[in-house]
């Protein structure tokens with residue numbers, strides 16, 4: 001039988017690092033810590049080595065197609081496939097509640113579009129019966145969107161990739177032209193690009209599940225809670241190790257019937273389509 005392989009993107013620090021740490025302890029196989037920056041990645045591996053853990057390392061910048069291809073070729077050649085894939089890499093401009101067009105574009109590229117590249121280049125390597133987890137956010141629940149037209153299109157059960165891409169494009173055009181209404185997105189459209197990108201990730205998760213259904217692969221998205229990492233400038237209710245517990249549960253222990261779902265940090269499965277729910281991110285929580 002071939003050796004099992006787990007991969008976590010953006011895992012040189014924060015929640016991704018803690019997921020790798022947990023996988024090294026609990027997964028019966030090889031665990032890949034990956035990072036866009038080689039030195040930061042190798043320093044993170046050294047930290048785990050000091051704890052007696054031995055992740056493998058490979059460079060992986062999720063927005064650099066050549067980097068994703070190199071990683072894909074490496075896995076194909078060495079192990080032939082992936083059993084667990086956690087799409088964790090992301091950015092947020094935590095200090096700024098409203099961002100420039102260039103910043104918004106960058107957030108969308110890293111947090112959403114990169115997952116399309118990974119879907120194209122890494123999903124074919126995910127073995128039948130494997131598990132894929134997209135780390136989303138409370139910003140990824142549909143209740144973050146207040147624009148009625150987009151709520152309607154995104155909650156259509158026959159959603160297509162074109163719908164999601166047009167939604168993202170609509171936002172970027174509004175951002176470029178400076179005419180996004182504060183009523184279109186929850187909480188006065190604060191962190192708008194991050195919310196739009198994460199809503200797109202959670203919507204995409206359901207399409208990915210449909211695509212991989214025949215190969216018995218589970219694809220879910222989840223909100224890890226407000227976690228004390230560099231992303232939140234240290235604000236939050238949970239440590240990265242605590243926040244890694246639900247992702248670890250989802251890729252290691254959850255029943256295979258749990259798929260195509262949006263899951264909260266406490267393992268509760270939420271109704272992603274409930275656009276009037278109170279699950280959207282509130283900037284006020286950062287001050288608590």
Ligand SMILES: NC(=O)c1ccc[n+]([C@@H]2O[C@H](COP(=O)([O-])OP(=O)(O)OC[C@H]3O[C@@H](n4cnc5c(N)ncnc54)[C@H](OP(=O)(O)O)[C@@H]3O)[C@@H](O)[C@H]2O)c1
Nearest residue numbers: 010012014015036061062088089090137226227229230231
């Ligand atoms: N912290 C929270 O409260 C919270 C809440 C909801 C959702 N999340 C989600 O949880 C996940 C982890 O966040 P975190 O809080 O652990 O953030 P973090 O500490 O800032 O870590 C983010 C990781 O992503 C990496 N990354 C960024 N761009 C990348 C790229 N192009 N290619 C590869 N890696 C890249 C970063 O690498 P560098 O070190 O090179 O920058 C870093 O390793 C993200 O998906 C985030 O959106 C976090």
